[in-house]
Amino acid sequence: MKAIVQNGYGSSDVLELRDVETPEPGSGEVLIAVRAAALDAGVWHLMSGKPYLLRLMGYGFRAPNVRVRGREVAGRVEAVGAGVTGLRPGDEVFGICEGSFAEYATASQDKLALKPAGLPLEQAAALSISGLTALQALRDTGRVRPGQRVLVIGAAGGVGTFAVQLAKAYGAHVTGVCSTAKTELVRSLGADETIDYTREDFTERDVSYDLVLDTAGNRPLSRLRRVLTPRGTLVIIGGEGGGRWIGGMGRVLWAALLNPFVRQSLKPFMASELKADLDVLKQHVEDGTLTPAIQRTCPLDGAAEAIDQLHRGEARGKILILP
Incomplete structure (x- = not known):
């Protein structure tokens, strides 16, 4: 073959x-x-x-x-x-x-x-992998609830496109961060708002979010925490950049060390390859909430x-x- x-x-x-x-x-x-x-x-x-x-x-x-x-x-x-x-x-x-x-x-x-x-x-x-990551990050780690304000960084990527749709399915108000060429796609997936990071630094906005999903980002934790509510949750999904030895894992480790000492929840994330959750994704597709x-x-x-x-x-x- x-x-x-x-x-x-x-x-x-x-x-x-x-x-x-x-x-x-x-x-x-x-x-x-x-x-x-x-x-x-x-x-x-x-x-x-x-x-x-x-x-x-x-x-x-x-x-x-x-x-x-x-x-x-x-x-x-x-x-x-x-x-x-x-x-x-x-x-x-x-x-x-x-x-x-x-x-x-x-x-x-x-x-x-x-x-x-x-x-x-x-x-x-x-x-499978991208869908499971978005599902578990939102539902299990982020514990998204109806009415919450959710920010998806990397909303046009593989994980991000699923996260936007699933957050909407769970009743959240969703803002997607992406580049200029990708804003139309993110809106078509159901995002209530989009932020073009090439034109605006979303961490400088006077807006707070209950849940932030950072999909393979590289922004410092201090910047991301600025857009969280006092009890908000940051879910770090992967990470890029960094050195050859640990790459973006340095930011993940720092979040785990800092988390016990702040009111906000800073949560590293790794997906689990569960058949039961593949079936959940199947159901979301069949009921029309996920494409x-x-x-x-x-x-x-x-x-x-x-x-x-x-x-x-x-x-x-x-x-x-x-x-």
Whole structure:
């Protein structure tokens, strides 16, 4: 089968379209004929091996342990391994796996859900990691409530486009921060207001928010706290910039250290890959409160350029890779 493979860390030049063996599903796994994969911010980090802390966390010190890139997936079940219940060949599924930039991939049955009714299978690939991140950040960590004022920083990104829609579904008043070219998209997703960060520094506004979601931002905590209400909550989703060793994690660690000493809640966040929450996303799509925002699709041999585009901050919503 064809797959995007890397044998070492580096720029997108390390990615190659190659022929590799089709994987076999193990116990509790299914084999998926991939219809589409989607990009998330983690793909660049796994490709580059930065920050170096990532390598120490078990992803591979000198080279990635998993050679095929991609984790968000949608496709058709081709075969099932021992012990699989609830899924069978022919089912259309979406979820999380290792190595989705390929014609076939294996995934644990615990990280897959049936495709939402009425949603094209290709678009379902965009739901999993970014959708789970937005859902859990709002519902569990941010504890969003109806009537709250919510600020989504990076509202036009993969996580941000889902966060805007879900915050509206939970009854919040939503303001999205994005660049000039992306304001129309963010408004179309239901944002009550947008702030163009290229023209205005939102931290200088005389407006306070009950909940701020910072999706892979790089603004200092002191600036973000200025726009929080006295008891407001800041949820830090990832982080960019910083040094080669810990990258944006420095800001995350500082938030955790500072949190016990301030009235505001400063909460680092990491998503959990839960099948139950994939089913929640499925329900939101089916009831019309959530729609993946797709910027474009590209073939497997366009994956490297798409990853570069995402890392430059040029993506609007999700980019899909079609084998």
